[in-house]
Amino acid sequence: MNIVSNLISSYNYYIIIFLMISGLFIVVARGNMMKKLVGLALFQTSVYILYISPGKILNGTAPILRDDFTIYSSPFPHVLILTAIVVGIATLSLGLALVIRINEEFGTIEEDKLFEEEL
Amino acid sequence: MTEHLPAIQVMIPIVGSLLIMLIRNNTLNWLIGVLSCLSVVFCSITLYSKVAISGAISYAMGGWEPPVGIEYRIDELNALFIVMISLASCIIILYAKNSLNNEIRANKISVFYSMYLLCLAGLIGILSTGDAFNAFVFLEISSLATYIMISIGQDKRALVAAYQYLIMGTIGATLYVIGVGLIFVITGSLNLVDIASRINDIELMRPLYASLAFITVGIALKIALFPLHAWLPNAYAYSPSVGTAFLASTATKVAIYLLLKYLYLVFGYNIIYSNPLFMIVIIALSLAAMFGASIIAIFQSNIKKLFAYSSVAQIGYITLGLGIANYNGLIGSTVHIINHSIIKAAIFLAIGCVVYKTKETSIKKLAGLGRTMPLIATCLTISSISLIGVPGTVGFISKWYLVLGAIEQGWWLVVISLAISSLLALIYVGRVIELIWFHEPEKNIIVIKEKLPKEMVIITIILTLATIYFGIDIRLTADLAKVAVENVLLAGDIL
Numbered sequence: 001m002n003i004v005s006n007l008i009s010s011y012n013y014y015i016i017i018f019l020m021i022s023g024l025f026i027v028v029a030r031g032n033m034m035k036k037l038v039g040l041a042l043f044q045t046s047v048y049i050l051y052i053s054p055g056k057i058l059n060g061t062a063p064i065l066r067d068d069f070t071i072y073s074s075p076f077p078h079v080l081i082l083t084a085i086v087v088g089i090a091t092l093s094l095g096l097a098l099v100i101r102i103n104e105e106f107g108t109i110e111e112d113k114l115f116e117e118e119l
Numbered sequence: 120m121t122e123h124l125p126a127i128q129v130m131i132p133i134v135g136s137l138l139i140m141l142i143r144n145n146t147l148n149w150l151i152g153v154l155s156c157l158s159v160v161f162c163s164i165t166l167y168s169k170v171a172i173s174g175a176i177s178y179a180m181g182g183w184e185p186p187v188g189i190e191y192r193i194d195e196l197n198a199l200f201i202v203m204i205s206l207a208s209c210i211i212i213l214y215a216k217n218s219l220n221n222e223i224r225a226n227k228i229s230v231f232y233s234m235y236l237l238c239l240a241g242l243i244g245i246l247s248t249g250d251a252f253n254a255f256v257f258l259e260i261s262s263l264a265t266y267i268m269i270s271i272g273q274d275k276r277a278l279v280a281a282y283q284y285l286i287m288g289t290i291g292a293t294l295y296v297i298g299v300g301l302i303f304v305i306t307g308s309l310n311l312v313d314i315a316s317r318i319n320d321i322e323l324m325r326p327l328y329a330s331l332a333f334i335t336v337g338i339a340l341k342i343a344l345f346p347l348h349a350w351l352p353n354a355y356a357y358s359p360s361v362g363t364a365f366l367a368s369t370a371t372k373v374a375i376y377l378l379l380k381y382l383y384l385v386f387g388y389n390i391i392y393s394n395p396l397f398m399i400v401i402i403a404l405s406l407a408a409m410f411g412a413s414i415i416a417i418f419q420s421n422i423k424k425l426f427a428y429s430s431v432a433q434i435g436y437i438t439l440g441l442g443i444a445n446y447n448g449l450i451g452s453t454v455h456i457i458n459h460s461i462i463k464a465a466i467f468l469a470i471g472c473v474v475y476k477t478k479e480t481s482i483k484k485l486a487g488l489g490r491t492m493p494l495i496a497t498c499l500t501i502s503s504i505s506l507i508g509v510p511g512t513v514g515f516i517s518k519w520y521l522v523l524g525a526i527e528q529g530w531w532l533v534v535i536s537l538a539i540s541s542l543l544a545l546i547y548v549g550r551v552i553e554l555i556w557f558h559e560p561e562k563n564i565i566v567i568k569e570k571l572p573k574e575m576v577i578i579t580i581i582l583t584l585a586t587i588y589f590g591i592d593i594r595l596t597a598d599l600a601k602v603a604v605e606n607v608l609l610a611g612d613i614l
Contacts (some may be wrong), residue, residue, distance in 0.1 A: 020297075024290070027286060027290065033282060036286060037286075040286060040289055040290070043290070043293055044289070044293055047293055047296050047297055047300065050297060050300050051300050051303075054304045077303075080252050080309075083252070083256055084255075084296065087255075087256065087259045087292075090259070090263055091259065091263065091285065091289050094263060094266060094267070094285065095282065095285050095286075095289075098266070098270060098278055098281055098282045098285065099282065101270070101278050102278045102279060102282060105275040105278060106275070106279075114279060
């Protein structure tokens with residue numbers, strides 16, 4: 001019973017961990033540079049949820065100051081994650097640009113084939 | 120005016136980098152770069168003298184008082200590193216002009232300068248910020264700039280090296296953010312001083328250990344701590360020589376400072392020593408780096424890769440000092456961060472001179488360098504010797520403190536390992552020196568007939584002389600490191 005209630009009460013963290021591991025797994029296991037970047041994006045996104053979800057307070061409203069409400073969710077993680085999303089976009093777009101250049105120079109984006117050319 | 124120096128020294132390179140992207144004239148861009156670096160040097164030295172007199176400075180970014188706002192905190196330790204980083208970047212950019220003209224395509228040069236300054240801004244930001252999340256942002260700023268600097272290298276393998284570093288670096292930064300997120304959930308703060316004051320009251324140890332592990336592994340990827348060093352050799356080997364010298368002497372060092380800060384100033388002794396396994400892992404990895412990377416370095420056929428692996432090994436010495444964790448060990452680490460930065464800048468700039476003339480980084484092309492380029496060959500020899508740690512050179516000073524620290528702890532095995540790994544360094548350096556001085560030069564090795572540009576030779580010589588000077592006069596390195604360790608790392612702790 002305890003385990004079940006634990007699972008239900010913190011299900012968000014299980015989802016986060018699942019996303020995190022699957023993202024990291026894709027980065028490690030796939031040889032296609034494009035797919036690696038997809039995995040990386042998934043990994044980063046899971047961290048966004050890791051920050052956002054503890055900020056939510058049950059029965060709390062969006063953090064807008066009004067007299068009608070007294071309980072607010074914390075706006076702090078959202079601010080941080082906005083920054084992190086910008087960083088993530090920059091990284092991803094640079095990664096994609098590099099993949100395009102690699103494809104132009106080597107004619108392939110499969111890591112196995114690239115390493116055959118002796119790196 | 121001077122109270123805003125902590126913000127100004129980060130702003131100057133950012134503005135410079137934007138200006139360069141707008142102006143796009145190679146000579147003018149170089150001038151902007153030099154001017155920005157010079158003004159950062161001026162700011163950082165002013166700031167250090169201020170800190171040395173009046174103690175740590177706390178600067179509220181944008182007027183928002185900490186712990187709510189972002190705090191920039193300058194103490195004796197990071198002020199010292201900021202001076203080191205800004206000096207290194209200034210010296211390297213003075214050297215850069217002709218080397219870059221020779222090594223990369225003309226339309227990429229302004230991009231390189233721009234990224235150089237952006238990376239510098241990021242590094243100074245990491246050093247000066249007192250906010251955990253802000254450190255992540257600066258970490259990514261400097262890393263993104265680094266990826267671009269590497270990918271500009273002329274060899275097409277530079278692209279793959281940059282891609283690999285991007286993947287590893289992003290994983291590292293993300294792991295770091297996960298760790299910071301866990302700390303944030305536990306303590307409710309992102310200000311490092313604030314976290315440090317709350318962290319000892321935490322009773323739930325498991326999330327704390329988890330965040331310590333995430334942060335350590337994340338930063339270790341950036342440090343290239345063995346066995347997380349896979350990105351480093353290719354990144355160093357294929358980026359332009361100037362980029363290699365800059366990365367080798369600044370980027371990894373800043374990441375080590377971040378680790379140092381987390382271990383000793385944020386988590387503190389009580390937590391990192393409450394579980395003895397943690398320090399054992401750090402020490403074991405450091406020893407593995409000292410041996411593993413040195414042995415790999417012996418078999419390299421690319422001169423830049425050889426010294427890249429030697430960098431991994433030297434990083435092992437620095438983290439070993441963190442693991443030894445007594446007064447002398449920490450001084451050893453701090454001094455070796457500075458000394459290794461000087462040595463690697465000297466070595467890679469000397470290699471830059473060789474590449475300028477021969478257009479090759481294969482180790483065989485070094486044969487007979489003593490006859491074809493005697494001055495540069497001497498510089499390369501002297502700076503390589505200081506890498507081994509011969510008395511009278513900078514390498515000796517840092518190893519001396521590390522050995523003292525290990526003896527104090529009674530870890531004789533570590534002392535012996537230090538000696539043996541120095542012998543390994545002797546082998547790979549000896550191989551280079553033998554090729555330089557005792558082999559016949561290959562025919563047609565010199566591709567470019569014209570003389571080396573004067574400033575490249577002069578700066579290489581200055582840095583080489585610095586590796587000897589700071590090996591004899593330790594007032595500017597070890598003595599300042601002592602002050603930093605006493606006032607910052609060991610403040611309030613009993614060891």
